[in-house]
Amino acid sequence: MYTLTLEEQTYTCQPDETVLDTLLREQVAIAYACKKGTCHSCMVRSPDNPPPEAAQVGLKNTLKKRNHFLACLCHPQQDMVIKLPDSSEFYTEGTVVVHEMLNRNTLLLIIAFKDAFEFNAGQFVNLQRSDGLTRSYSIANTPQIANTLEFHIRRLPQGKFSAWLHDDIKAGETIAVSEARGHCFYLPERREQGILLIGTGTGLAPLAGILTDALAHGHSGSIYLFHGSRDVEDLYRIDEMRQLAQQYENFHYIPCLSAHHVPDGFTRGRANDVALATLSDLKGWRVFLCGHPDMVNQAKRMSFLKGAALADIYADAFLVTPN
Amino acid sequence: MSSTQENESKTLYDRIGGEAAVNAAVDIFYRKVLNDYRINRFFDNVDMETQAAKQKAFLTMAFGGPHSYTGADMRKGHAHLVKMGLDDSHFDAVVESLVATLEELNVPQELIAEIVAICETTRNDVLGR
Numbered sequence: 510m511y512t513l514t515l516e517e518q519t520y521t522c523q524p525d526e527t528v529l530d531t532l533l534r535e536q537v538a539i540a541y542a543c544k545k546g547t548c549h550s551c552m553v554r555s556p557d558n559p560p561p562e563a564a565q566v567g568l569k570n571t572l573k574k575r576n577h578f579l580a581c582l583c584h585p586q587q588d589m590v591i592k593l594p595d596s597s598e599f600y601t602e603g604t605v606v607v608h609e610m611l612n613r614n615t616l617l618l619i620i621a622f623k624d625a626f627e628f629n630a631g632q633f634v635n636l637q638r639s640d641g642l643t644r645s646y647s648i649a650n651t652p653q654i655a656n657t658l659e660f661h662i663r664r665l666p667q668g669k670f671s672a673w674l675h676d677d678i679k680a681g682e683t684i685a686v687s688e689a690r691g692h693c694f695y696l697p698e699r700r701e702q703g704i705l706l707i708g709t710g711t712g713l714a715p716l717a718g719i720l721t722d723a724l725a726h727g728h729s730g731s732i733y734l735f736h737g738s739r740d741v742e743d744l745y746r747i748d749e750m751r752q753l754a755q756q757y758e759n760f761h762y763i764p765c766l767s768a769h770h771v772p773d774g775f776t777r778g779r780a781n782d783v784a785l786a787t788l789s790d791l792k793g794w795r796v797f798l799c800g801h802p803d804m805v806n807q808a809k810r811m812s813f814l815k816g817a818a819l820a821d822i823y824a825d826a827f828l829v830t831p832n
Numbered sequence: 833m834s835s836t837q838e839n840e841s842k843t844l845y846d847r848i849g850g851e852a853a854v855n856a857a858v859d860i861f862y863r864k865v866l867n868d869y870r871i872n873r874f875f876d877n878v879d880m881e882t883q884a885a886k887q888k889a890f891l892t893m894a895f896g897g898p899h900s901y902t903g904a905d906m907r908k909g910h911a912h913l914v915k916m917g918l919d920d921s922h923f924d925a926v927v928e929s930l931v932a933t934l935e936e937l938n939v940p941q942e943l944i945a946e947i948v949a950i951c952e953t954t955r956n957d958v959l960g961r
Contacts, residue, residue: 545900547889548882567885809880814866818859819884 529580571692611745628689630718635687649714712800737765737780792816802826844896864929906957
């Protein structure tokens with residue numbers, strides 16, 4: 510018999526029980542439905558040790574890497590610490606070291622930590638204000654850079670949190686940052702695979718991290734980045750991306766504008782439309798989609814129909830918290 | 833034991849190749865369904881990961897593998913689609929996609945016939961009759 514630890518509580522998993530059986534018997538509030546590994550409702554995480562392989566069947570590679578597993582399929586092989594998806598989070602205090610504008614409405618925020626911050630490029634964290642107001646933001650840098658996290662914060666109309674970050678917080682002040690989450694990140698495998706990155710607005714943040722990570726790992730397949738917005742004033746990092754495209758033969762950068770006025774060097778159209786018109790066959794490609802939920806859902810379906818395997822499509826839809 | 837006898841003693845699921853066969857079929861099958869103008873509207877507002885997981889469970893059942901679907905599950909799971917007009921023609925279209933998928937994977941015709949027969953057993957539950 511093995512012991513399951515959840516927050517401060519411990520439970521005993523009987524020999525014939527799955528982790529889900531034990532938690533339900535103990536009346537732990539855990540989401541579940543099919544109890545046979547199909548619906549993924551009962552996905553939980555084992556932060557300390559890899560869970561049994563049989564409990565990860567059908568999960569995406571990046572979820573497996575982060576030790577996510579299905580409680581309904583898990584017969585423990587050792588004592589386990591378990592985190593539910595909504596388990597209260599551990600926050601670390603960081604200090605704002607850079608606070609400057611990337612374009613007319615996007616703030617570059619860099620937060621420094623005393624110790625190394627564990628994450629994969631492309632993941633997101635929750636930032637929390639002292640009154641408890643919390644929002645999720647994607648990390649834009651890679652872990653190779655010393656103990657800092659970089660964020661691109663777009664000012665939203667009536668956005669309480671983005672207004673606070675833009676107008677009130679200053680370099681030198683502290684902010685609470687959660688552990689990194691999400692499964693939209695690069696794994697250094699199949700380096701010859703084509704990679705398609707499509708992002709709108711600050712969807713560039715996680716994609717820039719993923720791109721840097723892939724290039725640093727010597728990814729040899731073609732990498733295409735389509736970054737879109739309405740007007741040229743709402744794109745950013747244009748020169749840096751162009752420079753990278755010159756430096757790396759396999760990297761292609763296509764900035765897209767959906768408004769009428771399209772200056773030289775930019776492509777007319779929505780980023781997802783341009784991308785899917787440019788690349789006609791995505792069989793064997795890895796696809797990363799970040800930004801507006803409508804764009805993400807549409808691009809997900811289209812990339813799949815153009816041949817990308819569902820397991821190779823990673824999506825991060827930016828949901829806006831209603832005020 | 834001759835190889836014919838051996839084949840007869842193995843389940844359909846084993847003969848087709850078990851979970852590996854399901855994994856090989858699921859993307860091809862789902863892509864065909866989404867490309868079929870007769871039925872793709874039924875899949876417009878679903879989460880693709882959730883739907884793919886359901887397709888896997890369905891294929892496992894159709895391939896004669898372990899599953900715990902009951903007729904009641906089938907009815908409940910499709911009731912909202914029946915309200916949208918799901919009928920025999922749509923059921924036939926899905927079976928057509930499945931057959932095309934299996935042919936693409938070079939599954940022998942006699943196994944395809946067995947799989948289609950299993951699908952047929954769910955028709956009335958799926959269509960809420």
